[in-house]
Amino acid sequence: MEIRTLRYFLAVAREENMSRAAEILHVTQPTLSKQLKSLEEELGKKLFTRHSFSIKLTEEGILLRNRAEDLVSMADKIEQEFVSLDDISGGDLYLGLAESYQLRFLARAIKTFKESYPNLHYHITSGDTEQLSEKTEKGLLDFVVLVEQPDIRKYEYIEFPQADTWGLIIPENDPLAKKESIRLDDLIGLPLFCSDQAWNGDIKKWAGSRFSELQLEGSFRLSYNGSIFTMEGLGYLLTYDHLIDTSKNNGLAFRPLSPKLENKIYFAWNRYQAFTPIAERFLSHLKVLVL
Known part of the structure; x- marks a missing residue:
């Protein structure tokens, strides 16, 4: 299995169209079709489902795409590393x-x-x-x-x-914004946003035996996305201080958790x-x- 063939495969998976992928790769469509057919024969699995105007990945194709992305990224990194050896x-x-x-x-x-x-x-x-x-x-x-x-x-x-300090992002006109800090009792019954990692890690430890009383409304890996949902009144975001703009008249406020929760x-x-x-x-x- 060659890296070049994996690049061909990823281009077709991304474009979902053989003609567009061939144009991007600067190869003829018959050449591209032949390479993909050889790849399917080598793996003994069908990688694509072909329709009139598009191509979709099979389950096996999705698996290969995930592996191929890492392999191609690794190959690119190795090439760049060797090129940079002489670049002072x-x-x-x-x-x-x-x-x-x-x-x-x-x-x-x-x-x-x-x-x-x-x-x-x-x-x-x-x-x-x-x-x-x-x-x-x-x-x-x-x-x-x-x-x-x-x-x-x-x-x-x-x-x-x-250290990063945990707290709650709150709409600035919400009654909770009048508090200096947020205690566990304040969070009970609220729809909360948080990352899955923090919810099942730091927040779970902080809440202790009362963790089951907290309600996770939705999980976000990026705090900014969670703050948009908070701004629209869908819930409250648990996140670090300084990640979200809570300056005056910006619509949101940050209040630290009490007792304090910090991360190095x-x-x-x-x-x-x-x-x-x-x-x-x-x-x-x-x-x-x-x-």
Whole structure:
């Protein structure tokens, strides 16, 4: 199975049309059809269901698409790593980031690093701890920012200097906005928004034996999306301070949880990672700054 064939397959899966995919790939349609037929024969599975004007993935095709995306990304990363070996002015960094206002420390580090390496290119993936850890272990990310203390058997890490504070995003005209802090009793009976990871982790620990009394209205991986639903009166968002604009007259307010709930975040990398030169230089730069 060749990487080129997987690229062909992904193009057809994305476009759902053989002619458009062939045009994008700069190959003839018969050539593309032949490559995909060979791929199906090699795997012994039908990957597409062909209709009059479109092509849809079968269940086997969906499985291959998920695997092929990682394989092609890995191949691209390897090629870029070798190209960058002789580039003393830059290269590519792959970063996986959780949501936190403390990312400003990382952004500042990248900015000062680019003064010495102007040809630095960085690629950002956002996600929760499970998603980012999986990509790191596959070698698709150089560094990752996690909201859970990394497993020292797998990772080395640097701790960010501050902590993120949990609280509730509330419409500014809501009676709860008059409170200085939000206690568990205030949340009982409210439709709440939160990430699945935090709901079953930090919030569950904070609520203790009364966790079952809380009502999860909907889950969001991105706090901004949850704040839109809050603004429209569908519920209340549990998230970190500083992630949502709650300045005066913006329509929303933030109130911290009581008792206080905080998270440390960590800049981590695979303990057995083989770094590219630019990644190794960036890590040295970050260690000097200590974030």
